[in-house]
Structure formats: C-alpha cells, structure tokens
Amino acid sequence: MANQRHLAKLEDGKEAWNQWRANNLAVKPDLRGANLRGKNLEGFDFNHADIRGTNFKEAHLKGSSFTKATAGLQKRWKILLVFFSFLFSIIAGVFSLLIALIIALLSDPGDTTNFIAGLISLVVLIIFLFSTLRKGLLAGAFAVAGAVAVAGAFAVARAVPGAVAVAGAFAFTGAGAVAGAGAVAGAFAFTGAGAVAGAVAVAGAITGAVAVAGACNVAVAFAVAFAVAITLLGAYIGWRSFRGDQRDPWIRKFGVVFGTIGGTSFYDADISGADFSHAILKNSDFRAKSLTRTCFSSAKKLDLARLGNSILSQANVRELLITRDGPQKSYQEANLRGANLTEVNLEKANLKCANLSGANLTNAHLKKANLTEIQAIGTDFTSAYLTGACLESWNIDHTTKLNNVDCKFIFLLEKDNELGSRERRPHYPERVFQPGDFTELYQEVINKVEI
Numbered sequence: 347m348a349n350q351r352h353l354a355k356l357e358d359g360k361e362a363w364n365q366w367r368a369n370n371l372a373v374k375p376d377l378r379g380a381n382l383r384g385k386n387l388e389g390f391d392f393n394h395a396d397i398r399g400t401n402f403k404e405a406h407l408k409g410s411s412f413t414k415a416t417a418g419l420q421k422r423w424k425i426l427l428v429f430f431s432f433l434f435s436i437i438a439g440v441f442s443l444l445i446a447l448i449i450a451l452l453s454d455p456g457d458t459t460n461f462i463a464g465l466i467s468l469v470v471l472i473i474f475l476f477s478t479l480r481k482g483l484l485a486g487a488f489a490v491a492g493a494v495a496v497a498g499a500f501a502v503a504r505a506v507p508g509a510v511a512v513a514g515a516f517a518f519t520g521a522g523a524v525a526g527a528g529a530v531a532g533a534f535a536f537t538g539a540g541a542v543a544g545a546v547a548v549a550g551a552i553t554g555a556v557a558v559a560g561a562c563n564v565a566v567a568f569a570v571a572f573a574v575a576i577t578l579l580g581a582y583i584g585w586r587s588f589r590g591d592q593r594d595p596w597i598r599k600f601g602v603v604f605g606t607i608g609g610t611s612f613y614d615a616d617i618s619g620a621d622f623s624h625a626i627l628k629n630s631d632f633r634a635k636s637l638t639r640t641c642f643s644s645a646k647k648l649d650l651a652r653l654g655n656s657i658l659s660q661a662n663v664r665e666l667l668i669t670r671d672g673p674q675k676s677y678q679e680a681n682l683r684g685a686n687l688t689e690v691n692l693e694k695a696n697l698k699c700a701n702l703s704g705a706n707l708t709n710a711h712l713k714k715a716n717l718t719e720i721q722a723i724g725t726d727f728t729s730a731y732l733t734g735a736c737l738e739s740w741n742i743d744h745t746t747k748l749n750n751v752d753c754k755f756i757f758l759l760e761k762d763n764e765l766g767s768r769e770r771r772p773h774y775p776e777r778v779f780q781p782g783d784f785t786e787l788y789q790e791v792i793n794k795v796e797i
Contacts, residue, residue, distance in 0.1 A: 349376035409619040418629040423608035482593035606652040638684035754778040
C-alpha cells in the first residue's frame with residue numbers, strides 16, 4: 347500500500363512537493379495503489395517513485411517527470427496472475443488427458459470402427475499441428491473443423507458402422523487439441539513465464555496419460571507423445587506471440603490487456619511533455635489522452651504495456667522513441683505525430699510520407715534522411731542537422747520551427763530527373779549554405795505560400 351505520509355505531501359501542492367523531493371533525493375516516493383484519478387499533478391517530480399498499481403486515470407500530468415519510476419503490478423495482482431496461469435495450465439492438462447484417452451481407446455486393432463476412428467483422429471491432430479505451426483492457432487482450429495466436417499460427412503455417406511461415434515471422436519480430439527494448445531498459450535501470455543505454465547501443463551498431461559495406462563495398455567506411448575506435443579505446442583504458440591509473431595497477435599494482445607488489470611493506469615490522462623526516461627513501464631495502461639512530446643528515452647518493458655492506438659503501438663516507432671537510434675532504417679508512412687525525437691539519430695533514414703506534425707526534433711541528426719512528403723506542421727527542427735536531406739514536397743508552415751538549423755545543402759528531388767539531377771540547393775556543387783541561409787530560404791518559402 348502507498349505510504350500515507352507521501353500521499354499527504356502531494357496535497358501540499360507542486361512547489362512544496364518538488365521542494366521536498368529536492369531536499370530528499372534518496373527518498374523514493376511510495377505511491378503504490380494510490381488513487382490519483384483526475385488530480386492536477388502538472389509538473390510534479392515523481393522521479394524514482396514506486397507507482398505500481400497507481401491510478402492516474404484522467405489526471406493532468408503535463409510536464410511531470412517519472413524518470414526511473416517503477417510502474418506495473420503490485421504483489422497481490424502478480425499472485426492472482428500466476429494463479430490464473432496455473433488454472434489455464436490445469437485446463438490444458440485436462441484437455442491433453444482427453445486426447446490421450448480418446449487415442450488410447452480408439453487404437454484397438456480388434457475393433458475396426460474404433461481403429462479407423464483412432465487413425466483418423468491421429469490425422470486430425472497432425473493436420474492441426476502442421477497448420478498451427480505454419481499459420482497460427484486460428485488457422486489450425488479452422489483446419490480441424492474442416493477435417494472433422496469432411497470425415498464425419500464421409501462416414502455418414504458410406505454408412506460406416508458407428509459413424510456418429512467416429513465423427514464425435516474426431517470432434518473431441520480436435521476440440522481437445524485446440525483448447526489444450528490455446529489454454530497453454532493463454533497461460534504464457536498472461537504471465538510471460540511460459541516455462542512455468544508449460545511445465546505444469548506437461549506434468550498434467552503425463553499424469554493423465556499414466557492414469558490411462560493403468561486402465562488400458564493400448565497405444566499409451568502414442569497417447570503420451572501427442573498429449574505432451576499439444577501442451578508444448580501451446581507453450582510455443584504463447585512464446586512466439588509474446589515475442590511479437592504476427593500469426594497469433596490476438597494471444598499477446600489478450601495477455602497484455604489481462605496483465606494491465608490492477609497495474610499503473612494513465613488511461614485518458616494528459617501526459618504530454620512528461621518524462622519517462624529509464625522508467626520501468628510493464629503492465630501499465632498508456633491509452634492516454636495526450637502523448638504529445640512525451641519522452642520515453644531508455645524506458646524499459648514498454649512493449650508489455652497496453653498502448654491502444656497511440657504512436658507507441660507501432661513497434662519500430664516505439665523502439666525509436668526508446669533507443670533514439672534509427673540510422674538507415676525505414677519509417678515510411680509512420681505515425682510520429684507529436685513524438686519526442688530530441689537528439690535522435692536518423693541519418694540516412696527513410697521517413698517518406700511520415701507524419702511528423704507537432705514532433706520535437708530539436709538537435710536531431712537527419713543527415714541524408716529522406717523527408718519526401720513528410721507532414722511537418724508545428725514540428726520543431728531547432729538546431730537539427732539536415733545536410734544532404736531530401737525535402738521534396740515536404741509540408742511546412744509558419745508553425746514549423748527552423749531556428750539554427752545546421753545545413754550545408756539539401757536535395758529537392760528523391761530521385762534523379764531526366765537530366766540526372768536531384769535539384770541540389772545551393773545549385774552549384776562547390777557552394778554550401780552559410781549559417782542562417784537555410785532558415786532564411788524556407789522562411790521566404792513559407793511567407794510566399796501563406797500569401
């Protein structure tokens with residue numbers, strides 16, 4: 347729980363709080379679980395604070411500093427998360443047991459109907475495994491549904507003895523495979539500790555298979571093999587989804603959403619201009635009202651936060667905001683609206699058609715960057731290095747700041763024209779812009795466009 351003394355300090359106002367923080371640099375404010383919803387905390391110093399489980403919903407945090415703060419879940423929520431992980435692992439074990447039971451009971455060569463059902467059940471499982479590995483869990487589920495439908499229809503059409511039982515066996519096997527793999531994948535997504543969930547599920551599967559062996563000694567080896575395979579498949583699906591694989595992105599999204607329940611929340615808060623440098627931000631809700639020029643330099647585990655449709659949801663943009671390093675990388679058509687890109691390295695980067703409106707590119711390194719058709723309304727290029735950049739059809743106006751831009755020459759065309767020229771400015775190769783020339787040139791352009 348939050349330190350009540352620290353909470354009381356907040357009520358004294360920004361100046362008193364920041365003065366107390368300046369006089370007590372060794373103190374790490376304990377605001378765990380505090381409800382600060384809708385509070386006006388603009389410009390407050392939360393450096394090094396423990397804000398796990400803190401509710402900042404609808405709060406005004408413009409310009410506040412969270413450098414090296416720790417966000418995320420409190421211990422009780424972590425315990426609850428682990429509990430659900432184990433619960434899903436147990437469910438996976440039960441379904442794996444169901445598969446093992448069906449395979450074991452339907453593999454008796456003495457019973458033709460059961461033997462056929464057992465063989466086709468194995469085929470259904472193989473189809474599921476192959477489809478899931480190649481295209482994802484949903485594709486595997488659809489493949490199983492199709493295989494079951496075709497096999498059932500064939501059995502009925504051919505009047506196979508026990509056709510209903512055979513079709514039912516296919517359905518149970520397929521459903522068990524999908525549910526078992528999905529349960530383990532879900533457990534992995536919830537905790538990010540798939541090894542634990544997977545181990546529990548595998549143990550459950552093997553225990554179930556052993557129990558089956560006590561009642562029926564037919565094809566136990568196959569039953570165990572497939573039960574374990576389904577469990578490990580689920581763990582693998584969860585792992586690759588957690589790593590950002592696009593075959594089952596919904597698993598990771600579901601895990602992240604579940605993981606932010608009870609975590610630090612900035613939902614609908616104004617955190618424009620706030621500083622989260624070096625902060626730990628996992629299990630947090632960043633569906634904020636405004637992220638304009640918010641700094642995430644060297645932030646940790648931001649990919650484990652709920653990001654909604656903000657600019658942070660783009661993996662390459664998120665990485666750039668954290669590392670400040672993107673030379674020769676492509677951000678074509680990227681949404682960087684309002685991004686804090688101060689001192690970022692974008693040498694030779696491709697920003698064609700990117701939206702940089704309202705972004706802060708102060709002291710940014712943009713040597714030879716492709717800025718063709720970028721949106722730069724309200725963008726701050728103060729002291730940016732633009733030598734060799736391509737500025738073909740970039741969109742700027744009087745709100746675009748070009749003060750003290752360091753630039754020797756630019757190009758007005760992305761590719762050579764029919765004369766083999768990219769329209770270098772200054773036109774003659776031996777000439778370069780003198781200090782202030784670039785700013786003066788484009789200020790004239792802006793004035794003419796506005797007139």
